[in-house]
Amino acid sequence: MKKNFLNLLWLMVAAILVASCSSDDDPVIPKLSITAEVAEISETATSALIVKVNADAPTEVAYSVGVKLTGSAVEGVNFQEIARTVTIGANKTSANIFVTPINVTAIEANKNLIIELQPGTAYDLDTPSDVNITIVDNANPPSDAPEVSFSTSNIITNPYMEEVKTITVGLSKTFATDLVIPLTIDGDLVEDTDFEIAGLINNEITIPAGTYGADFTVTMKYTGNVGMDKTATFGFAIPSVTDYAVKATENSVSLNAVDPQVDFSAWFNTTNKYNYYFAGGSANPDPRNSNIEGYRVRSYYFNTTDNDYASMSSSNYFAKNENDENQWKEVINTYKKEIGYSRVNIAEQERYEIQNGGDLFALRKFFPRLAKYGQQLITTEKGWVRFVTVDADATQGTAIIPEQTITLYNLQDGLEMTSWTESIEKDVEGVTEKYSFWYEDSRNTQGDLSQSAYVTPAEVQIHKSVGTYNLTTGEVFVDLKFTCTDPSFTKDDTNEKYILKQEGDTYTIQLRFNYYKEHTN
Secondary structure, three states, rough: OHHHHHHHHHHHHHHHHHHHHHHHHHHHHHHHHEEEEEEEEOOOOOOEEEEEEEOOOOOOOOOOEEEEEEEOOOOOOEOOOOOOOEEEEEOOOEEEEEOOOOOOOEEEOOEEEEEEEEOOOOOOEEEEEEEEEEEEOOOOOOOOEEEEOOOOOOEOOHHHHHHHEEEEEOOOOOOOOOOEEEEEEEEEEOOOOOOOOOOOOOOOEEOOOOEEEEEEEEOOOOOHHHOEEEEEEEEEEOOOEEEEEEEEOOOOOEEEEOOOOOOOOOOOOOOOOOOOOEEEOOOOOEEEOOOOOEEEEEEEEEEEOOEEEEEEOOOOOOEEEEOOOEEEEOEEEEEEEOOOOOOOOOOOHOOOEEOOOOOOOOOHHHOEEEEEEOOOOOOOOOOOOOEEOOOOOOEEEEEEEOOOOEEEEEEEOOOOOOOOOEEEEEOOEEEEEEEHHHHHHHHHHOOOOHOOOOOEEEEEEEOEEEEEOOOOOEEEEEEEEEOOOOOOOOOOOOOOOOOOOOOOOEEEEEEEEEEHHHOOH
8 A cells, every 4th residue: 555655656746747847848939919009190199109019928038029110101201210129028918119190291191100010939920910000191280370361362454554463472470491382373364475473483482481471473464455354363272281371361362454445435526536638639629538537636745944835736636546446546648749739730849748647756856857758757566655444434544655666767968958848949931830859759759758768767766655644634644755876866955845854865755635626625
């Protein structure tokens, strides 16, 4: 019996030894998985998102777990740096990884971050071994962000003025860095055709750091579109950053380009109509040419000596421009006086003459040696004067003489004739007939003075000159500015009093035009 007891005791000891040896030879191998407390986090979150690495059993020693980061989120841009290993401490069953988002002010798509556990010798991987976290992009500016707005909401202009309009984009407060504000441009006004923009790059305006705003300009272009009524609307595009907010009001500017017709019924009527254009030629029983339409106007210089206006001429007249309802132009009538016409008795007295409404720009006083067939042919390729308004019902508006070059013709120096009006005498059957030497010249050129062999051209550069008109009083005032470097231009005691201002070869004179006859003040 004693022997059986001893055998049992040895079996128990052996079992204990075997158990002890088995525990030392087979250490615990934990299985790891990864989970996140939530699947997404805002880029503006003030606390980190916690990702847990979980072990199904503790170990007596600490061990490190490799981590791999992938996805569209960029470390250091969309989230703060994350270590590529995480340590699970001795006798612990979890460890934390902190995902701290970074607020990117650019408005863009959501980003994702995939954190994946890497294989190791101290553990096995269980499922899930990775976690996919969405970093939600924030499109809303902070409550203290500056608001952007336009300083004006409506601009009306007449394109003929070719004005430069300034549009200001302002901030409610300054910002620490430059702000790039994208704009939208809509409407039926066409950029680079109806207007040009300066101060924008790719339809964006930059407000420099520390400033309250920036400007861009819109320069109108006249395209000859009479009666225009078109609009361009400037607004704020959807912001690409959250550094600023678009103000709920004052967030668009309407640029309206209009060119309504001016009511000239007080000027263009039977009272002011001019009916004395010559038809010319002995074959015409009626000396008047009734096919030409023109209207009389009284014209004045401002006399600086008398501080009052002096009449230029009583024979000024103008015509409607059939291509532009708001523009007046000169009337040109070339006619021939043949034998049988009043005081035309011999072939040498035949000639072409010019009617052109007088010197509407008042230039002839400054050229004492002017050549002329009846009158100097002064043409204005851009029209005499253009009337501009933004309100069809307005009785007052802007009068513009366009920039242009006008050519006049002087008697050449060195000719035998002492003046353009020098007379020639001829005996015809005992009667002395007189006529001017230019008669033959006019026949040779058929009234085109520019083709004459006896003249020298002189150019006058007319600057764009802006004045006013008043339909009620029938008055037009324009300070005409022009430049002439031709040596034939003469400023002397007889005409210097008409010059308001001189700057080198540039002169300014004031012109006044008003109704004829009973309309005259």
